Structure formats: structure tokens, C-alpha cells
Amino acid sequence: MHLSSRETLLASALLEASDTLTDSFDARRYLQRLSDHCVELLGARAAGVMLIDGGEAVSLAGSSRRHEVALDLLAVQHQGGPCLDSYGTGRPVAPVSISVAHAAARWPHFTERALRHDIAATFAVPLRRRETLLGALNVFVPTLPEHTTPPEDHWSVHLAQALADAAAVGLQNHRVYAQYRSLAGQLQGALSSRVRIEQAKGILAERWNTGVDQAFLTLRQHARRHRLPLDEVATGVIDRSVDLEKPGGGPGGPPS
Template sequence: MTQPRADAADALAELGRIRLDEITLDDMLHRVATLANRSVPGSRDVSVTLVRGRAGWTAAFTSELARELDEWQYEQQRGPCLDASVSGDTISVPDMAVEQRWPGWAQRAGAAGVASSLSIGLPIQQSVVGTLNVYGGSANAFDPAAIEVAEHFGAYAAVALANAHSYDSVAALAGQMQEAMRNRAVIEQAKGIIMGERRCAPEEAFALLSKISQDTNRKVRDVAAALVARAVEGRPRRG
């Protein structure tokens, strides 16, 4: 069932109310695609392309058709969504039937019922760029007013996506740091056990852990955790 059109201002306001500490990056991307599909006049389907280096992928989409049209471009390494992600510009395909820049893709899109498209560049950050891809069911589906709405929405979405991506990256880094601290703690505990048993220096204790790791093809952290666990199990209980 087709969803009713949403006022662009209401859609942007809804996007602005999203709290990044209460939503994942994937959820944010899906929300952007859904709101864009509801707010851009003439839109049939929407997807969000992200590009890192030479690799592109569809991070959110409102239909399988949108995802398939994106993925064809990734496979061919050419198409409006990829060009817009590089330039940061808006690329319009008013009529797939007469499109000459990407004839193969245009023919495929037209056969699937997509007759026009907009690709709005989203300069998220240096390492990751993207596009908001808006697909129309009829030729010339996007008049100047619709293009303006899409561009305003894309600019707002780019900021939201950049913030969400930064928040997600910081959260991931914090998790990695916590894991590293836990790993270091258990390794230090294991070194202490070896030093107590062998009366050796910290360097020698770590060298022994490393040798066991290499001989058993296990991570140093796993070797250390096993040693600590055995020491705890072998400790006499009080009481």
C-alpha cells in the first residue's frame, strides 16, 4: 500500500528529533531513505549508497528494485549514484528512454518500471561518501521544485549521516579500547602467575606466553585467560 506523502518540513523536523545515542547507524540510514521517499514529490523508491574507496554498497533501501538498480552500478563501476558520490553534485536522469550517459543502466531501469531518477551527493566524510538515490515511476517525475526538496533533504541528511557515522565510529572505537584493556589485564595477570612460579622477570614471562601461543596456534590473550582460569580453579577455597 502506498504511503501518503509527507510535508518536507515535517520530514526534516522528524529527522532532526532523532537522538544518535538511541539509534544505530543502520536504523538512521533506513529512516533517511523512508523519509526521503515520503517527502520528495514524484518519488517511487529511495536508496542510500555509501562508497568507501572503490567499493560501493546500498546501506538502506525502500524496495528490492532500488537495491538491484544500485547494485548493477556497483558491478559495472559506473552510473549516476557513483558519479554523484564522487562529485557531491545532483545528477538528474529525466527520462530513461533517451538517457545516453549510462544507456545500459537506463535500459535496465526502464524495463523494471523506473523512468527517471535523481542522485544527490552526500559528502559524509573523507573516507566515506554517498548518495541519496530517488527513483521515479514516470519520465520527468521530478520538476524543479521536487529537485529543490530533494537537495534540501539531501543536505540535511548528509549532516545527520555524518554525525551518526561519527557516533558509530566513536562507539566502535570505545568498544575496541575496552576489549584491549580487558585483554591487557588478563595478560598481566598471567604474567604475574608465571613470574611467581618461575621467579622470572616480566619480559621472560611474556616471552613464555608468546611461545605457548605460537606452539598451540592460539592468541596470547586466550593462552593467558586459560592460565588464569587454571590458577583460580587450583586455588584452595576458604571456609
């Protein structure tokens, strides 16, 4: 069986959408690539993604092709548009004729701006991961002859939805990955701090010929007295940049 170029491009786009488990991940660039794939696969004039949180747009990303047009058509939707409708219902907004929507006063600000950019039709699909909605993907279709209306291209909507679903999974996976990386870093920092404190306790106990409990008490008292993190004081003891008073008085530094 021979795969068409469109099927090959779609497979590549879906694979790319899953590649988010990296520290160098850039969400804006990632969503721009998603928009670029829509433009290429659907023959659209432009496409863009609106990330939404709490009903408010928090991030916009447009396709490389006609980037400013895509961003303009996303930005004007703060007063209504296909992205907010798709996000609000969690369902696709089927292809809509811009001229018809404008005449019917549907999304007046958006449709007026779309007509200025010679957009003939638009549709949107939600970015969703199961029950979690992240935003919407908006596709802008090129100008069509006046005597035609945009076709009810269900295949295009399904393809866009597949890309949006894959992107939502990729975004969620990266969010979880980043949380685990942050937690791992915190745990590693806490472990390293504990090791330094134990090392400083041992150094002081040996230096003063006392118990490690007494050494730790003195270490902690010094940190509190000088309002310093305990780990910072411990590090100073290890590298000999901090001298503590021996419990009961007397020199606290290392013997000469």
C-alpha cells in the same frame, strides 16, 4: 509559528539520523530508514543508498517501499549511474529525465532498467562528512505524464542532501564509537589479564616461600614450554587446575 507535517517529519528524521551511538546499531537498517524518510518527504517512488569504498559499491540499502525496485536500480549502476556520478564529483546530480537520459545514452543500463520500473526521473546526492565521501543517496521519482519533464526541484535536492549529510555524520560517529568500544575492551582485557598474572605470582610465591620474580619466571617458562598464553596458565594456577613444578624440583601443588 505552526510547523507543517513535512517539517515535523524532517526534524524527526534528522534526529533519528544522529542516534547511532549504540552497540545494537545496524547500518543496513539505518540506511533503509534514511531511504524511507526520502520516499515519505519527497513523495518518491523509491530511494536507496549505495555505500562506496575505493570506487566500488560495498553495500546497498533500499527503501521499504518498492524495496526490490530500489535495490535493482542501485545494483545496475555498477556500469554507471547517478550514484557513481555523485560520488565521483562529491556533488549532487540534479533531477534528470530518465527518457531524455536514455535517448542521450547517458547511463544506458541504468536508464533502461529505470524505464522498465516506470521511473520518470532521478537525482542523487553524496553521503559526505566534510571531505570524506561514503557513498550516495539516490531518489527515484514516480511516473509523470509524457508531456511534462521533471521539475528542477532544488528544494527536494537540498532536503535529500540534508538527510544524506546527517546520515554521513551518524555513520562516522558510530565508526568512531565502535573503535573506542573495541579499544576499551582490549584495554580492559589486558588489565584483567595483568591482575590474574599478579594474583598467580602471589599465590606461587606464598606456596613456595620464594620471591614473586622467581614465581613469575616459573609461570612464564611453563607457558612457553606448553605453548599456552600466560594468562591461561595464571588462571589455572588461581583455580588450581594447573600445578607447576617448584623451582629446583619438588612438588609444586598446594600443601595437603
